[in-house]
Amino acid sequence: xxxxxxxxxxxxxGKLKEIQxxxxxxxxxxxxxxxxPYGTNTMILKDGEFPIYSKDGKKVxxxxxxxxxxxxxxxxxxxxxxxxxxxxxxxxxxxxxxxSYYIFKGMMQNEKSWxxxxxxxxxxxxxxxxxxxxxxxxxxxxxxxxxxxDIYDICMISTNGNHDVSISISxxxxxxxxDVFIDIGTSPSEDHIINEYDGITLERGYTTNxxxxxxxxxxxxxxxxxxxxxxxxxxxxxxxxxxxxxxxxIIIPLSGKDSNAVYRPTVILxxxxxxxxxNILSEIEKMMYSNTPANRPDLLVVTDVNRYMNEVDDIAKxxxxxxxxxxxxxxxxxxxxxxGNAPTINTILDxxxxxDEVIADYSKTKFINPADMYVINSETGEKEESDVxxxxxxxxxxxxxxxxxxxxxDPVTMTMLKxxxxxxxxxxxxxxxxxxxxxxxxxxxxxxxxxxxxxxxAIRYGIGQGCNFEGLRxxxxxxxxxxxxxxxxxxxxxxxxxxxxxxTIELYETLCADKDTCFKAMDEALExxxxxxxxxxxxxxxxxTSINTDTTIxxxxxxxxxxxxxxxxxxxxxPLQATAYx
Numbered sequence: 001x002x003x004x005x006x007x008x009x010x011x012x013x014g015k016l017k018e019i020q021x022x023x024x025x026x027x028x029x030x031x032x033x034x035x036x037p038y039g040t041n042t043m044i045l046k047d048g049e050f051p052i053y054s055k056d057g058k059k060v061x062x063x064x065x066x067x068x069x070x071x072x073x074x075x076x077x078x079x080x081x082x083x084x085x086x087x088x089x090x091x092x093x094x095x096x097x098x099x100s101y102y103i104f105k106g107m108m109q110n111e112k113s114w115x116x117x118x119x120x121x122x123x124x125x126x127x128x129x130x131x132x133x134x135x136x137x138x139x140x141x142x143x144x145x146x147x148x149x150d151i152y153d154i155c156m157i158s159t160n161g162n163h164d165v166s167i168s169i170s171x172x173x174x175x176x177x178x179d180v181f182i183d184i185g186t187s188p189s190e191d192h193i194i195n196e197y198d199g200i201t202l203e204r205g206y207t208t209n210x211x212x213x214x215x216x217x218x219x220x221x222x223x224x225x226x227x228x229x230x231x232x233x234x235x236x237x238x239x240x241x242x243x244x245x246x247x248x249x250i251i252i253p254l255s256g257k258d259s260n261a262v263y264r265p266t267v268i269l270x271x272x273x274x275x276x277x278x279n280i281l282s283e284i285e286k287m288m289y290s291n292t293p294a295n296r297p298d299l300l301v302v303t304d305v306n307r308y309m310n311e312v313d314d315i316a317k318x319x320x321x322x323x324x325x326x327x328x329x330x331x332x333x334x335x336x337x338x339x340g341n342a343p344t345i346n347t348i349l350d351x352x353x354x355x356d357e358v359i360a361d362y363s364k365t366k367f368i369n370p371a372d373m374y375v376i377n378s379e380t381g382e383k384e385e386s387d388v389x390x391x392x393x394x395x396x397x398x399x400x401x402x403x404x405x406x407x408x409x410d411p412v413t414m415t416m417l418k419x420x421x422x423x424x425x426x427x428x429x430x431x432x433x434x435x436x437x438x439x440x441x442x443x444x445x446x447x448x449x450x451x452x453x454x455x456x457x458a459i460r461y462g463i464g465q466g467c468n469f470e471g472l473r474x475x476x477x478x479x480x481x482x483x484x485x486x487x488x489x490x491x492x493x494x495x496x497x498x499x500x501x502x503x504t505i506e507l508y509e510t511l512c513a514d515k516d517t518c519f520k521a522m523d524e525a526l527e528x529x530x531x532x533x534x535x536x537x538x539x540x541x542x543x544x545t546s547i548n549t550d551t552t553i554x555x556x557x558x559x560x561x562x563x564x565x566x567x568x569x570x571x572x573x574x575p576l577q578a579t580a581y582x
Contacts, residue, residue, distance in 0.1 A: 009578050011070065011570040019581065020564045021108055023074050024101040027064060031057045031094045036467075037160050037535045038510040050439065055160065056446050057094035058086050068580060069572050077563065085556040087203075087363050089549045090158055090453030095468055096556040098506075099499045104561055106495035119488055125565055131478070131492045132558045136551040138474035143462030143547030148173050150463055151455055153544040157466045158451035161535055165433075165448045168192065169455065172429060178459050179425035183366065184449045185216070186441040187434035197428040198383075199368040200315055204305050205360045210288035213296045219360045221298050225249065225264045225352040226367075228316035230323040234274035241324055241348045242268070243280050248349060250297045251287075264349075265298030267358045269316065271306045300358060302365050310416065311423045314392050318370040319353030366428060389424075396421045419460050457546035466545035467507060469531035471554060472500035476526060511537060 011019075033040055034055040041053040044063045054060060062079050066072050078097065085092040107128070114124055146154075151173045155166035172182060172194065181201045187193045206212070211219040233242050245266060253263035273281065281301060288296050305312050316323060324343055327333035336342035343351045356369035375386045385393075400417045433448055435441035464470045479493040501522065508518035511534050524539070525532050531543040572578050 007575045007579065009572040009575040011572065011578060011581055013568050015581060016070070016567055016570045017108060017564070019070050020074060020567070021101075021105060023066075023071055024097070024104055024564075027061065027075065027078065028098045028101040030064060031060050031097050032506065034060055035094045035098070036507045036510055039160065052439070054443070054446070056450075057091060057097070058082060059446070061093055061097065069577055070570055070581070078560065081556055081559050081563075084559075085552050086453075088453070088552040089457050089546050090450035092549060092553045092556070095503065096553045096560070098503050099468075099471075099553065100557045100560045100564075102499035102502050103495055103557060104564055106498060107492075107561070107565060110491060110495070114488060114491075117487065121566060123488065124492075125562055127488045127492050128561060128565075129558060131489060131496060132554050134478050135471065135474045135493075135496065136554055138478055139464065139470045139551050139554075140462075140547060142470060142473065143464050146178075146458040146463040146546075148178060150458065150544050153542045154455050154458055154463070154546070155451040156535075157543055157545055158454045159447040162444075162447050165444060165451060168431070169448065169451055172431060173455070176427045176429055179422055179427060181426035181428050181456070182452045183364075183428065183430045184445055184452060185430060185432045186438075186445050187432040189434055190436060191434045193430075193432040193434070195430040195432070197366075197368050197430070198374060199355070199366055199426075199428045200318060200370065200373070200423060201426055201428060202302070202305070202308060202311055202315060202365045202367070202423070203363065204302055204308055205362045205364050206300060207303055208285060210285040211296075211300050211360070213293045213298070215293070217361060219300045219358075221265045221267055221300050221358045222356070223265055224267045224298075224300075224355050224358045226267045226269065226316070226319045226321055226355060226358070227352050228312070228319075228321035228323050229268070229270035230313075230325040232272045232274065233270050233277045234272075235326060238324070238326065239274075239277045239280070240345055241343060242270075242273075242277055244345055244348050246280070246284060246299065250299055254297060263298075264352075266300070266352075267355075268301045268303075269305065269312055269321075270301070270303045271309060271312075273301075273303050300360055300365075302360065310420045314420065314424055315367055315370065316353060317388055317392065318373045319355050319367060320371040321353030322351040324348070324351055368428070393421070393424055396424060415461060422460055454546050454549065457548055457552075458544075462547040463544055464547035464549070465529075465531040466543040466549065467531045467534070468500055468503055468550065468553075469525060469543070470547065471550035472497070472504055472522075473526060473529070474550075475500055507534065508532065510534065 033042060034057045039055045041055050042060045044052040044054060044059070046052075052059075061082065064075055066075055082093045082096050085096050107124070111124070152166050152170040155169050156163070159165050169182070173180060206219055214220050227245055229238065229242070231238070233239060245268065248261065249264040249266045252258050253261040284299065288299070322341065322343075327336070327342065333342055337344060354371040355367045359366045359368065372386055372388050374383045374389070376382070377384050396417060400414070400421060403413055403417060431448070433441055433444045435444055475493060475497045479490070479497050482490050482493055484490050504522050505515060505518045508521055509515070512518045512521060521532050528539050530539045530541055532538075533540050533543050536542070
């Protein structure tokens with residue numbers, strides 16, 4: 001009797017890793033064409049649209065398509081993971097993907113020998129993450145304070161040498177200072193337009209496109225009532241508060257069932273929301289999507305802000321929000337209710353603060369004219385900083401000075417304090433880029449956005465050398481200091497160093513005639529501690545970038561490698577799809 005051939009949807013680990021490596025190589029080859037000052041444009045075609053010519057690595061990555069389900073899933077994962085890099089430092093997609101390919105390739109080549117030594121997959125990936133953490137820490141060690149005179153050089157690197165955009169951005173910084181928050185858009189004409197606003201910006205935007213209510217992909221809430229949940233929304237009481245706010249401010253007034261109901265444009269800030277509460281938001285999402293953006297209710301929920309809680313707390317104070325929080329001791333809760341410091345289901349609507357306008361996109365939320373940020377001087381009639389605002393500024397500045405004076409200025413603490421202070425000090429400037437055509441304006445906008453994000457990160461975290469130099473230098477130093485008897489760590493660092501060398505040589509080859517010259521230039525760069533400027537072929541100190549550019553790229557790489565290396569198999573939607581991989 002003949003044996004029946006089994007057809008399953010299972011793709012075993014060996015085959016999956018083979019596909020992952022092949023795909024990383026394929027994609028990294030495609031995006032590598034955009035790398036460096038001599039990178040070239042990729043022609044991107046979409047049905048029913050004019051062709052786009054771009055040398056932006058993220059735009060190229062997001063436009064790559066594959067037929068197979070595994071390839072499609074991996075490409076989508078890469079796009080999502082590199083989104084983090086783009087949000088933090090403007091760009092770095094090409095470096096993150098290319099370095100991921102070289103590192104993953106090196107780990108795959110060493111996997112068998114490591115396992116022959118008795119190392120488990122968990123130990124391998126744990127060592128990889130420790131190596132990445134050590135390199136990141138060393139990169140920050142080399143950082144320096146950013147000066148306004150550095151802004152032009154940062155922009156020239158971020159925009160691949162666009163002098164006009166670099167001059168425009170550096171002039172804005174010179175006029176408004178290092179604390180300026182520049183929001184990029186496109187002008188309806190050939191002319192650039194600069195608008196200034198009073199307000200504060202949170203570097204966290206909406207979590208779903210359901211909240212978009214403008215033609216340019218933003219959520220714009222005017223005369224906003226703002227509610228601040230200080231703790232996670234995960235208890236029956238907190239969920240009831242959330243439900244009551246949305247129900248009474250939005251749903252009941254829109255339904256027309258209660259003529260006394262008052263429609264209140266609503267913004268909700270929360271560190272995180274439990275799955276039980278997400279059911280409420282899921283229903284809200286359906287309601288929002290059932291309308292066109294222009295007809296959607298004035299509602300915005302900004303969550304997953306745990307890493308920004310100090311900034312959110314400051315924003316809430318400036319808007320006049322009363323914090324909605326949990327209580328352990330019922331006696332304390334009852335006392336706070338009596339004093340009006342804790343809400344009940346009947347008083348929750350009164351716990352809001354206000355701002356003239358709240359504008360959010362996928363990466364940030366702007367609060368225009370928070371209610372308690374400024375006051376009108378009764379004698380002069382002029383607007384001036386409120387005591388609340390001045391108090392927050394002075395307290396944060398004092399904490400920074402205290403940390404410096406006591407020697408407790410560790411990088412993590414100082415980064416948090418500086419980020420908080422800069423968020424408070426921000427002047428909001430809208431920079432609308434003009435151009436001859438819409439395509440021209442959009443291309444220029446992409447460059448400017450990358451540059452501004454990198455400048456913003458440099459102001460907050462410090463400045464370093466670009467062109468992947470800080471990662472190369474830090475990884476080389478750590479490798480040279482590592483005990484060679486620690487085989488796994490030494491070999492892991494060697495893989496990381498080799499990956500940086502590979503991508504550095506590839507970039508140098510766009511300028512140098514042969515590889516020997518490239519290697520000599522790389523060695524000279526490490527000796528001098530300065531990246532080679534590929535535009536001038538000199539070690540002129542002008543290759544500048546945020547010091548956390550390479551650390552952010554390494555963070556993206558760590559996520560990509562961890563997912564790829566620890567995947568033990570793939571299960572496809574349809575068993576017949578698996579036959580293509582046999």
